[in-house]
Amino acid sequence: MPRWGPGLRLVLLCLFGVALARPTGQAADTSDSVEYKVKAGYLFNFVKFVEWPATAFTNATAPYVIGILGADPFGPMLEEALSQQSVNGRSLTVRHLNAGAAPDGCHVLFISRSERDRITEIFSTVGSRPILTVGETERFGQAGGMLNFTVVKGQVKLEANPAAASASGLRISSKLLAASRTVGSDSPR
Amino acid sequence: MKYSVRPQIHGLTPHVWFGSLASFAACTPLLAAAPPSVPAPARGASDFMNLSLEELGSVKVTSVSKKAERLDHAPAAITVITSEEMRRAGVLTLPDALRLAPGVQVGRVDASQSAVSIRGFNDTYSQKLLVLMDGRSIYSQLFSGVFWQSQDYLLADLDRIEVVRGPGGTLWGANAVNGVINIVSKPASETQGLLLTAGGGTDQSVLGGVRYGVQLAEHTFFRLYGKYDSWENSDLVGGGEAFDARWKAQSGFRLDSDPSETDHFTLQGDLVGLQADQLAPQITLPVFLRPPPPGGYNSVRQARWDQTEGNLLGRWTHQFSEESEFTLQAYYHRSRVDMSLLDETRDTYDVDLRHRFQLGARNEIVWGGGYRLTTPQMTQGREFTLSRLSRADEIFNAFVQDELTVVPERLRMALGSKIEHNDYTGFEVEPGARLAWTPTERQTLWGSVARAVRTPSQFEHDASGRLGVALAPPPLPPVQVVVSAAGSTAFDSEVLLAYELGYRVKLSELIALEATGFLNDYDRLRSFTPSADLTSLPNYAGMINRAGNGAGGRTYGGEFSVTFQAADWWRLQGHCSVLKADLNGPVNPLTNLPEAPFISAPEFQASLRSSMDLGRQVQFDCWLRHAGKLSIAGGSFSGLVDRGAIIPSYVTFDVRLAWRPTPNLEISLVGQNLAGSHREFIPTFVTASITEVRPSVYGRVTLSF
Numbered sequence: 001m002p003r004w005g006p007g008l009r010l011v012l013l014c015l016f017g018v019a020l021a022r023p024t025g026q027a028a029d030t031s032d033s034v035e036y037k038v039k040a041g042y043l044f045n046f047v048k049f050v051e052w053p054a055t056a057f058t059n060a061t062a063p064y065v066i067g068i069l070g071a072d073p074f075g076p077m078l079e080e081a082l083s084q085q086s087v088n089g090r091s092l093t094v095r096h097l098n099a100g101a102a103p104d105g106c107h108v109l110f111i112s113r114s115e116r117d118r119i120t121e122i123f124s125t126v127g128s129r130p131i132l133t134v135g136e137t138e139r140f141g142q143a144g145g146m147l148n149f150t151v152v153k154g155q156v157k158l159e160a161n162p163a164a165a166s167a168s169g170l171r172i173s174s175k176l177l178a179a180s181r182t183v184g185s186d187s188p189r
Numbered sequence: 190m191k192y193s194v195r196p197q198i199h200g201l202t203p204h205v206w207f208g209s210l211a212s213f214a215a216c217t218p219l220l221a222a223a224p225p226s227v228p229a230p231a232r233g234a235s236d237f238m239n240l241s242l243e244e245l246g247s248v249k250v251t252s253v254s255k256k257a258e259r260l261d262h263a264p265a266a267i268t269v270i271t272s273e274e275m276r277r278a279g280v281l282t283l284p285d286a287l288r289l290a291p292g293v294q295v296g297r298v299d300a301s302q303s304a305v306s307i308r309g310f311n312d313t314y315s316q317k318l319l320v321l322m323d324g325r326s327i328y329s330q331l332f333s334g335v336f337w338q339s340q341d342y343l344l345a346d347l348d349r350i351e352v353v354r355g356p357g358g359t360l361w362g363a364n365a366v367n368g369v370i371n372i373v374s375k376p377a378s379e380t381q382g383l384l385l386t387a388g389g390g391t392d393q394s395v396l397g398g399v400r401y402g403v404q405l406a407e408h409t410f411f412r413l414y415g416k417y418d419s420w421e422n423s424d425l426v427g428g429g430e431a432f433d434a435r436w437k438a439q440s441g442f443r444l445d446s447d448p449s450e451t452d453h454f455t456l457q458g459d460l461v462g463l464q465a466d467q468l469a470p471q472i473t474l475p476v477f478l479r480p481p482p483p484g485g486y487n488s489v490r491q492a493r494w495d496q497t498e499g500n501l502l503g504r505w506t507h508q509f510s511e512e513s514e515f516t517l518q519a520y521y522h523r524s525r526v527d528m529s530l531l532d533e534t535r536d537t538y539d540v541d542l543r544h545r546f547q548l549g550a551r552n553e554i555v556w557g558g559g560y561r562l563t564t565p566q567m568t569q570g571r572e573f574t575l576s577r578l579s580r581a582d583e584i585f586n587a588f589v590q591d592e593l594t595v596v597p598e599r600l601r602m603a604l605g606s607k608i609e610h611n612d613y614t615g616f617e618v619e620p621g622a623r624l625a626w627t628p629t630e631r632q633t634l635w636g637s638v639a640r641a642v643r644t645p646s647q648f649e650h651d652a653s654g655r656l657g658v659a660l661a662p663p664p665l666p667p668v669q670v671v672v673s674a675a676g677s678t679a680f681d682s683e684v685l686l687a688y689e690l691g692y693r694v695k696l697s698e699l700i701a702l703e704a705t706g707f708l709n710d711y712d713r714l715r716s717f718t719p720s721a722d723l724t725s726l727p728n729y730a731g732m733i734n735r736a737g738n739g740a741g742g743r744t745y746g747g748e749f750s751v752t753f754q755a756a757d758w759w760r761l762q763g764h765c766s767v768l769k770a771d772l773n774g775p776v777n778p779l780t781n782l783p784e785a786p787f788i789s790a791p792e793f794q795a796s797l798r799s800s801m802d803l804g805r806q807v808q809f810d811c812w813l814r815h816a817g818k819l820s821i822a823g824g825s826f827s828g829l830v831d832r833g834a835i836i837p838s839y840v841t842f843d844v845r846l847a848w849r850p851t852p853n854l855e856i857s858l859v860g861q862n863l864a865g866s867h868r869e870f871i872p873t874f875v876t877a878s879i880t881e882v883r884p885s886v887y888g889r890v891t892l893s894f
Contacts, residue, residue: 034248041237041245049242081235115811116598135441157246179242181511 013176014095039136040078040147045110045154046132046147047087048178050100052107053169067103067131069122070112108132111145130169141183146170148183159183163183232412245669264601264625264635266292266354266691266705266748272347272375277800277810279845279859280344281393281418281887283372284337287813289798290352291748292368292705294790296819296836296870299433299880300392300420301338301465301494302871307354307368308709309744309768309790311821313872315717316684317366317643319357323374323457324541325502325520328364330563330582331533333646339463339496340372341439343398343414345891348375354748355707356641356687358619359605360555362586366641366685367709375456377402377410385893386576388861390887395419395436410794415439423467424879426868431880432491435465442800451508458501465494468878469529470570472655475669475729486658486669489878499523512547530654531575532568537561551594555605558587565647573654580647585610601625613645614682614849639689642682649676649736656874661730664818669729674717674874680736684712699754706747713738714786714886716774732779740786742772758802764796787833789873791817810845822873839867841882857892860884 047064064087068074082092095106099118099181102125103109109131116137123144126133133145140148141161146168148159160180165172224728237245268290280286284303287293294311296304306315314334320327321696322342327335350372357365381402402412419436441459448454469492477630482488502520502697509515522537543557561584567575590605606620621639628634653675661670691705718741722731750764770788794816801809820837841864847857866883 037237038248040244040247041240044238045242045245083239084235107582155248158242176242179246182777 034153035156036074037077040074040081042086042091042156042158043110043134043150044082044087046108046134046176047092049173050132050165051171052130052132056107056169057090061089061147064108065093065095065106066108066110067095067097067106068110068112069101069103069109069115070099071114073112086123102130103129106131108134110134111137111140112135122181126168127167129148132165132170139186142186143183146172147180157181161185191473221524225720244757258827260847262625262627262633262693264603264623264633264637264691266689266707268292268352268354268750270350270352272345272349273346273401274351275347276861277847278798278812278843279843279857279861280811281396282337283340283342283350286344287352288352288796290350291796292354292766294351294794298870298872299431299467299878300423300583301433301435301463301467302872303337304789304872305335305337305370306790307352307370308707308746309788310367310786311789313870316646317364317685318368318370319365320370320372320873321361323502324504324518325500326539329646330540331535331565331647333364333643333649336496338435338465338494339437339461339498339524341416341418341437341461342372342374342459343384343386343387343400345398346375346380346400346412346414348373348379351373353707355637355689356619356621356639356685357468358641359590359607359621359639360588362559362588362607362609362616362619363584363611363642363682366643366683372441374457375767377412377443378404380412380443381410384486384891384892386889386891387868388887388889390885392421392423392883392885393418393887394421395886395890398476400475405444406446409444411442411444413442424866424883426879426881432466432468433878433880435463435494437461437463438753442596453506455504456502459499460495461498462476463494464495467492467494467529470572470657472658472671474725475658477727477729493527494529495527497525508798509546514545516541516543518542528570530573531570533565534565535565537563548591553592554588554589555592556587558585560585564738572656573652575647575651577651579891580612580651582612582647583610584612599627603629606833611644613650617642617682623662630694631696635691637687637689639687641685641687643685644682645676645680650678650681652676653733654874658729670732671725671729671731673731675736676733680715681738683738686710686712701752701792703750704747705749706745708743708745710743711772713740714742714772714774716740716784716786718775719779737775739775740772742770742785744768744772744788746771760800761793761798762800762836763797765793767793787820787822787873789819789821791838793817793818796813806849808845808847809844810851811846812843812845813840814842815840816869819870821871834871836868836870840864841867853893855892856888858886858888860886869886 043066046178079094082094085092097103099115109126111133113120113136120139120143135145136149141159144164144167146161150157150159158180160172160177161183162172162177166183203475234501259487270286270289274289276285278289284295284305288295292307294306296311298304298313302313304311304313304315310317314332316333320335322340327340329336347830350370353369355368357369362371372704380400381404384400386398398416400412400414405411418460420434422430422432422434425431437584439459439461443457446454468489471488471490473486475486500520500522504516504518506514506516521542525534526823539561541557541559543555545555548554562581564581567578586607587607588605588607590603592601592603594601603623606618609617617639619642621637623635623637625633653673655671657672659670659672661668688708689705693703695701698728716737717734718737718739719732719734722733723733747767748764748766753761755761768864769792772785772788774785797813799811803809814840818838821834821836841862843861844863845859847855849855862882863884866881868881871879
């Protein structure tokens with residue numbers, strides 16, 4: 001290449017090469033994303049604004065269990081943030097579930113985008129157990145999910161399917177419904 | 190609380206299927222979900238636990254990575270240059286910002302003019318590229334191009350530039366042949382408060398800008414801005430100073446209002462004034478037996494490019510329901526350009542409407558139409574004349590496109606066409622089909638076939654101009670020949686049939702790759718056929734190069750780009766593009782040789798950018814660029830047989846160092862083209878002086894409150 005003299009090469013080596021010699025910092029991951037911090041905040045609010053039947057807990061102080069199904073977009077920050085909180089005298093714990101795992105013992109089941117092709121299967125596994133299903137995929141509520149995150153104009157908004165929740169014995173408070181757009185199932189479950 | 194919800198995937202894709210709905214870009218939900226120009230202060234997840242549902246719903250979450258993720262699924266070769274990338278690259282003009290995208294050729298001609306093209310056929314008035322500014326076409330129908338010198342904005346208030354390589358005629362209509370560039374400013378709500386920026390340097394003697402944004406009512410935001418730049422003379426090739434200094438002043442406003450949950454109004458306008466020194470060609474006609482004038486028949490005179498422009502645009506978006514959105518846009522644009530060769534005053538009136546709705550679970554339909562009236566008034570120039578000095582040209586268009594989900598979240602298809610009627614060539618049809626396969630969330634394979642046309646410019650239809658005087662070479666008798674170029678009322682649209690294939694993959698959270706290949710098959714490309722005009726003998730002979738549609742051929746190549754987040758403080762972005770041409774043209778009767786059009790773009794270009802955050806306060810950016818050898822028509826029209834010029838390849842680099850001692854103060858120092866002087870471009874037709882790009886340095890202080 002013309003004009004690629006030794007002087008230029010030296011300058012470029014200084015500009016780019018110095019950087020190459022520096023140690024690589026920590027890798028950025030999605031847990032840094034504001035979107036998932038907001039979603040984590042929502043998950044905490046769901047626990048506050050949804051009523052579970054007493055049978056969903058083994059005892060009066062048993063924790064709320066939030067299951068994360070599929071690729072975990074939250075990282076450690078969800079556990080860290082929730083561990084400092086309690087609702088109705090119950091603490092909150094996070095459980096990671098691999099694809100296909102049964103959501104036994106969970107109160108909230110967050111279904112990661114990675115599972116979007118298995119939504120129907122997952123719903124049939126959950127059945128009518130009192131588990132609040134939370135998704136982040138298109139038409140999740142219409143497929144029978146209870147709460148769904150959508151991003152509208154750069155903000156995380158909610159879709160709620162209260163009929164699906166009550167079919168599982170859960171009651172979504174009016175306050176949460178007021179903050180959501182109500183959707184219905186495509187076909188009755 | 191009620192709000193309107195749009196299905197997320199659909200929010201994005203229609204805009205990128207055939208390129209974004211550019212004329213409505215400012216209200217497109219996907220790409221318009223602007224990344225904040227200043228990152229929000231870092232907050233831990235714990236902070237979000239204490240927010241109410243309403244507060245959570247109002248947090249802006251869109252980030253560059255989020256947007257990039259959605260773009261990953263776009264079935265088009267689209268690159269988005271963000272406001273942040275422009276700031277960190279230290280660019281001062283829109284053409285320089287466009288160098289950030291792969292597949293774009295940018296050549297600086299002098300201190301004010303630039304040549305910009307996508308996938309070749311570059312020139313100062315590059316003909317095959319549609320450019321929009323906030324939905325307003327800035328493509329000049331006089332020359333089929335863009336007066337880049339007058340196109341500008343307060344760069345801090347720009348949201349992004351979408352660069353779509355490949356045809357976009359199906360949604361955008363005529364002249365979106367090789368690509369579409371869509372420049373989008375931020376909504377007024379995102380530019381609140383006072384911003385002051387001032388600086389200067391070796392090439393740019395004054396850089397100044399001010400903006401004030403205010404909230405007028407609960408859902409109504411307004412901003413007012415002004416900017417002034419002046420540029421020094423550049424250097425001539427071979428030494429000496431060119432005569433091309435310029436200044437530009439610009440002011441404008443933007444008002445955004447949401448009177449209800451389902452309505453959005455935008456009203457905006459700008460005024461631009463520009464003056465640039467230039468040398469204008471001046472031709473003395475030979476007279477039989479009279480000796481040539483002392484400076485020869487071809488001389489130059491000092492002249493001034495003088496341009497004023499104003500525009501006013503209104504846009505209303507209404508959501509009938511979450512699955513049905515309607516947009517109506519209207520604008521008026523007036524420009525007056527004294528090009529020293531010609532003087533043009535033009536009024537343009539444009540109305541567009543567009544409706545998008547969901548049809549069943551699988552189809553999303555976008556349809557619309559538009560009308561444009563443009564009324565140029567020309568004055569007769571000394572070297573250039575037009576057969577019709579005043580015109581009233583109308584364009585009607587209608588389009589429909591269906592985006593079909595074949596397999597949900599996996600396979601999508603879009604089919605559509607635009608039909609347009611113009612006063613030069615009548616009806617034009619521009620159909621297109623795209624298919625996108627998303628086998629996993631992280632990768633997309635897409636392909637497209639589309640037809641696009643470039644309609645004749647007023648110049649190609651009506652103009653004739655003298656380019657220069659040359660002595661006929663042997664074996665012809667040694668007579669002086671006046672060379673001119675002329676349009677033709679028979680000149681028809683150029684046609685492109687384009688095939689594209691692209692693949693995008695996110696290898697990890699840190700590395701994303703994109704590769705695109707294309708084959709462009711052109712027909713009825715512009716050619717110039719010389720013919721002799723002996724009516725002025727014995728004073729001189731004339732040779733008229735008349736525009737026709739005798740050329741054609743293929744171009745092919747590809748673009749490759751990679752983004753690597755090497756660390757959370759260090760980002761690397763690289764791209765390269767390859768462009769090959771196999772063009773043919775009619776036989777020149779003078780030389781008996783076929784003359785193919787020039788692709789006027791290097792076969793290979795590459796760019797590598799490094800952006801480092803050194804602590805919280807210091808940013809360090811480097812940008813290395815290479816452009817290969819360029820073979821262009823550059824100025825050759827003034828000769829008889831001597832066609833073409835070669836511009837050598839070059840490698841150059843820019844460096845930017847910025848210090849942000851507080852979040853509202855930034856001091857930056859930028860060095861551009863530091864590897865030494867190089868040439869970039871010579872325009873085809875009017876070439877009075879050939880300049881080179883030299884190393885330059887500027888400093889700037891930006892304050893925001």
